[in-house]
Amino acid sequence: MSEEDVPYRPLGSARVAAETGALPIAGKRLALVTGGHRRLGGIIAGALAKAGHSLAIHGSHDTRLDSHLALTLEEQGTQWEGFVVDFADPENAEELIAQVAARFGRPPDILVNSAAMFGQDRLDSVTADDLMRHYAVNCAAPTMLTKAFATVPAGVGDRCIINILDQRIDHPHGDQLAYTLSKLALSGLTRTSASSLAPQVRVNAVAPGLTIATPDYDPDQMARLEQMMPLARLPQAEQIAEAVLYLVNASAVTGQTLYVDGGAHMRSYDRDFMHLCR
Numbered sequence: 001m002s003e004e005d006v007p008y009r010p011l012g013s014a015r016v017a018a019e020t021g022a023l024p025i026a027g028k029r030l031a032l033v034t035g036g037h038r039r040l041g042g043i044i045a046g047a048l049a050k051a052g053h054s055l056a057i058h059g060s061h062d063t064r065l066d067s068h069l070a071l072t073l074e075e076q077g078t079q080w081e082g083f084v085v086d087f088a089d090p091e092n093a094e095e096l097i098a099q100v101a102a103r104f105g106r107p108p109d110i111l112v113n114s115a116a117m118f119g120q121d122r123l124d125s126v127t128a129d130d131l132m133r134h135y136a137v138n139c140a141a142p143t144m145l146t147k148a149f150a151t152v153p154a155g156v157g158d159r160c161i162i163n164i165l166d167q168r169i170d171h172p173h174g175d176q177l178a179y180t181l182s183k184l185a186l187s188g189l190t191r192t193s194a195s196s197l198a199p200q201v202r203v204n205a206v207a208p209g210l211t212i213a214t215p216d217y218d219p220d221q222m223a224r225l226e227q228m229m230p231l232a233r234l235p236q237a238e239q240i241a242e243a244v245l246y247l248v249n250a251s252a253v254t255g256q257t258l259y260v261d262g263g264a265h266m267r268s269y270d271r272d273f274m275h276l277c278r
Helices: 013-017 039-050 067-076 091-104 128-151 177-197 219-228 237-249
Strands: 030-033 054-059 080-084 110-113 159-164 201-208 257-260
Touching: 030 039, 030 091, 039 054, 039 067, 039 110, 039 159, 039 237, 054 091, 080 091, 091 128, 110 128, 128 159, 128 177, 128 201, 159 177, 159 237, 177 201, 201 237, 237 257
Parallel strands: 030 054, 030 110, 054 080, 110 159, 159 201, 201 257
Antiparallel strands: none
8 A cells, every 4th residue: 555545644642532522622722724734824734833722724625734734743742633625615614613613622713714726817718617716715715714713602712813815915917817806805804804703803814925936936037036026035934824823812903914925015016926037
């Protein structure tokens, strides 16, 4: 049997408790991170683990962890569990909060809406299906999660939601139209829910710039893009996670968006970064 054929199992402390019902997390805040098993979501989940939080890690199709996250959870002895829910049907998202509460014996204290869908389209090529699929994952699912998070019976401690946006919301361009519109909608949800859910739940957002490069970029292009930023630097994924941690602990802050983007949101770019500096 190859490594890929081995059935997925949780790591860390959750492995021991996997067959015994609710996980013991007394004294720790519980964070639900959507898309928390890989890429930026995995960096955020790892930072929360290092800060001493227990974790509910969501994936749309699996919760196989990036290697750095698996190592972090093992080193920290983090109590965690994976949850697979496909946000293509946003109604599934509403049930995720109940699943986490049942598994851990309590609802989450922290919700990080990090899961996202990203595609290539422009106004002359976008379809209604593109628009609806992106909206379902990037805004409708976070909305249903916010609804469930706010209405589930919970204690009186500080509870908060952090939405992961995109620096482009300040100066939208024509690339990745369906994605951009869905992130603009998520920004609207941040402001609306921050007002309506106070004082019981704080709602904030982090808007990253270009950080974890995909194969669409080459090193020389990344160096040139870095010099295009007002700060002449690109953000590191760990810096975005630090902003999330700040908002998790900032009990007097709600309705705010922190841009972690080297200043990119202050400038207008004609195209998405992948098309620039080639």
